[in-house]
Every structure is written in C-alpha cells, then in structure tokens.
Amino acid sequence: MFIREIESNFMRLKENIFHVTIQMGCVAAMLMLIALPSGAQQIQKKLIETGFDSPSPKLLLQNLKEIEKMPFDGVMIEAAGTDDKGHAVAIRSTFSPKPWKESWFKQTIADLQAVHSRKLTDNLLKIGANPGVDWFDDAGWKQVVDHWRIAAKIAKAGNLKGLRFDAEPYGTFRQMGYAAQPGKDKHSFAEYQAKARQRGKEVMAAVAKVDPNLLIFCYFMNSVNAAAVKSSNMQTSLEKSGYGLYPAFINGWLDAAPPSMIFVDGCEGQGYHANSELDFLKTANVVRNSALALVAPENRQKYLSQVQVSFGIYLDAYTNPSTSRYYIDPKGETPAHRLIENVAYALNAASEYVWIYGEKYRWWATPSKNVNPESWEDKLPGINDGLLGLTHPDWLLQQKYAGLDVRDITKQWHFLPDGAKGQDVTLAAFDDSTWKIIDGGIYWQRAGFPDYHGPAWYRKTVTVPSFSAGQKAILLFDGVDGTCEVFVNGKKVGEHVVAKDFTGWNTPFQIDASSAFRPGKNVIAVQVTSKSTDTASGINQPVHLLIGTPR
Helix, strand or coil: CHHHHHHHHHHHHCCCCCCCCHHHCHHHHHHHHHHCCCCCCCCCCEEEEEECCCCCHHHHHHCHHHHHCCCCCEEEECCEEECCCCCEEECCCCECCCCCCHHHHHHHHHHHHCCCCCCCCCCEEEEECCECCCCCCHHHHHHHHHHHHHHHHHHHHCCCCEEEEECCCCCCCCCCCHHHCCCCCCCCHHHHHHHHHHHHHHHHHHHHHHCCCCEEEECCCHHHHHHHHHCCCHHHHHHHCCCCCHHHHHHHHHHHCCCCCCEEECCHHHHHHCCCHHHHHHHHHHHHCHHHHHCCHHHHHHHHHHEEECEEEEHHHHCCCCCCCCCCCCCCCCHHHHHHHHHHHHHHHCCCEEEEEECCCECCCCCCCCCCCCEHHHHCCCHHHHHHHHHCHHHHHHHHEEEEEEEECCCCEEEECCCCCCCCCCCCCCCCCCCEEECCCCCHHHCCCCCCCCEEEEEEEEEECCCCCCCEEEEEECCCECEEEEEECCEEEEEECCCCCCCCCCCCEEEECCCCCCCEEEEEEEEEECCCCCCCCECCCCEEEEEEEEC
C-alpha cells in the first residue's frame, strides 16, 4: 500500500508523466499518449540507438529508409578515417598518442553530409577513452586534445548533434583509474586529479572552439561514482575506484564549457538494471543532487544547468536467461511489455534522452558478425510500435491510420450531478440544455460542485462530416477518476472500473465506439460514479476522439 500511495502522489504532482497500460497491449497503450495535457511535455523526449549494429556513416546513408522506420530520434555512429597508408583510423580511439590528419576523415564527412533525415535529428559520433595516455604525458595529451578537436569538426561538418563519449576501458589500460597510471609512484592521487582536471579543460576548450553548441553525450558521468559519494571517505573511495579520476576530468570540462554546451550523464550501470519507476527516480536524484559532492563548488551551478540525466536500456537483459547477470524480471508481463513500461519510466525521469543498447540482435541490416540475424522486433514483438508511441504517438497514429483526424474533446461538456433515474440521458434526442457546462480535465468538485459525491453525467455532441463502415472511431481517455460507463447515441460502447483499492483512478484507457458512430451529429454520454464519499471525481484528464481508416 505504501508504494501505491507513493505512485499515486507522484502522478498527481508530476505533469510530465508517461503511463503505459500494459494490459491493453502495446499499440493500444501508446495511443493513449496522444492525450497528454497540452504543455505537459516541455522538452520533447527522445530515444537514441546504439549497440553492436551501430551504423557507419556509409551504412547509415545506404540504409537510411530502413533506419528511419525504427523508433529512434538518433543513432550513435561508428566512424573511421583512412590514413596515408590505407589503414583504418577508428575515431572512437580518441585517447591515442598517435597524431591524426584531418584529411584522413574527408570521406567520413562526405558520407555524413549526404545523409538527409527529418526524423534522425540527434545523431552522435562515437569517441572513447582508449587506448589510453598517462595524464602527465604532455606529448601524448597534445594529440588527444587534437583528436577531440578533429572529432568535433567531423560532428559539426557532418550535421551531427554532438559526440558520444564512453569512458569505459576496453583494453588493458584504465584511463580513469589512479592505480593504472604509470606515474602513480611519482605523483599522488591529488596530483593526478589536478592533472585530469587540466586535461578535461584542454579537450573541452578545443571542442567549444569548434562548436560551442555540441552535445557531449556520455554513457555515464558522475553516476558511475555514486558509491564513492555514499562512502565515509569519498577521496579514499575515489582513489581506489577504476573511475576515480573521472570526476576531475569532468570538472575540467565544466571549467571550459560555454553556457550553450550540454552534457548528458547516461547512467549506464543503473539504467541497465532498473526495473521500476522508483529505480529511475532514485538514479535521477543521484545525478541531480548527490553527485554534486563530486563537482567543484565553483562549477556546481553550471553542472545543475548544463548536465542532463539520461538512462541506458540494455535490450539483452529482456531476452537473457534468468541466470544472467543482466536479466530483467518481467514481473508477470511479457518481456516486451516490461521493456516498454521501463522505457516509459526512464523517459519520465530523464531530462531529454534515453538510449537503447543491444548486442545479440539487430534493428537493421548490419555487417557485424557478432549480431544474430533475428531482429529485436522478432525477439520482443511489439517494441517498434511501443517505443515509437512513447515519444512520437502522432507518428505512430499516422502509420496505423489513413485520413487520421484526432480531436481534443476535453472541454465544454454538459454536466448533471445526479444519477438521472427514470431518464435515458444517453439518447441523442435528450434535451440537456438546462445542464451546467463544465470542462473535462479537472474534477467536478473544482468546477462548481465541491460537495457532490455520487453518480454524475457528462454529455457532449460532436459532428463527424462523414463516417464509413471501414473507419474507426476511438475515444481516448487519459484518465477518469471514478468508475464510468460510456455511451454513443444511446448505445453502450464501453466502461472503465476503478477498484475498491482505487486502482485505475489514473489509468488511461480507450474505447472503440465505431459501431455507434454515424455521419453528422453524435452524442457521447459518460456516467461517472465517485469512488468514495470524500474524494474528488470526474473526467479529470484530457479526452480525444480519433477517427481514421486502419492501414
């Protein structure tokens, strides 16, 4: 009961909430999101794809139409140049002491410039912390800084949103760990922290000079050191951590970053294991509040205003066996439904982005030999529509219906605070001219009936110029606080029940009213019964009417 109370209070307090009614099925649940309150989502939430099928610029160009069909606003791009000897130079190997030439990446830029997509607006260029350079190696760091500069130039010239930085070591050298540094016997941890901060400032100054508006998207930032923040001695904990120098490097970024530059903490470790709304909210709180202890006092205001919270969702965890270290318990649902529900929670808690990472399967054609031939849609049926509906329900509806007409019918309902016994108020011919007119989207107690609890009627007339047998008319309720029955032109088309424990009071639902609709005027009547004698009631969330022909 305690958890239910927390969730209910959170729903009341948060305007920007994604709630997925899994029991209705993925597509139906996504349709409900079209009924979000106007202005509730101030920032368009976005999904970014990455994984073993990450495209190269050439692959992105070749498979653009296929990739655009997927539920993403951007992809993380795996790019490489070609040196004077014809060898590939991976841009992700940014922390290399070997010099690069800008001319090596001309073809990469040309391929990126040839990509024209109105859908993929937030593509990112992959860079990383490998193979690694000692922080006190001035000559090596001169090249690392230049590599960041060149990567920024490629991103800008290629019309990308920014850079994706991965601090994880994939070789033998842990760039962010003090214990791995060759000079640890000569320099204290504090001295390495100071040098790491200097290097962070150098690389970010080089990036900002190229483009002060580039997004720096990280799989993780200070979230990786959440345990150090909780420890009794944070400095000692960082000294022992494999990422103990990372906060200093980030502080260097903040030292040099202009106000226009945004950073993203992707919370990889926490996101991969999160399996509830509370999990995501707790992690968001760590990044926005607890992690301030890792930020230099002079950078804390900049951190608060320029560092976003994001989450990584590990797709393999939804297909792995329960014995795997990376396994998400579906909690009685299908794995696909659980995935969509968790992504909804992640989007709600995130500042702007959620990134989707997969290894075993693919979203599109890929030359990677590490990826199985099956697609993620094959393994988790319904996720394409489900994920698309979370961020772009309008796109999903356009895909599902031809001649789509979506109407907001939330306002201007005729209202009667009475059961109307002995009267059939559902009929189109019934005269409701003496009823008071109130808006939906609020409780009736706030619309002039503060003391009434019991059954009440809402009526509204909508005009449909034409309606054929092949069309669908669907009523989308974002929430009704109270058990309700829905009628169209005198015919009952559906109902929604709020349980004794109040479950369902804030649940979106849809009703297919196609069999009762007709061309011309149609009367929608909804009877709502208060769930108790001391709680608010009514059509307290937006209502939409969708009319279209299924494709």
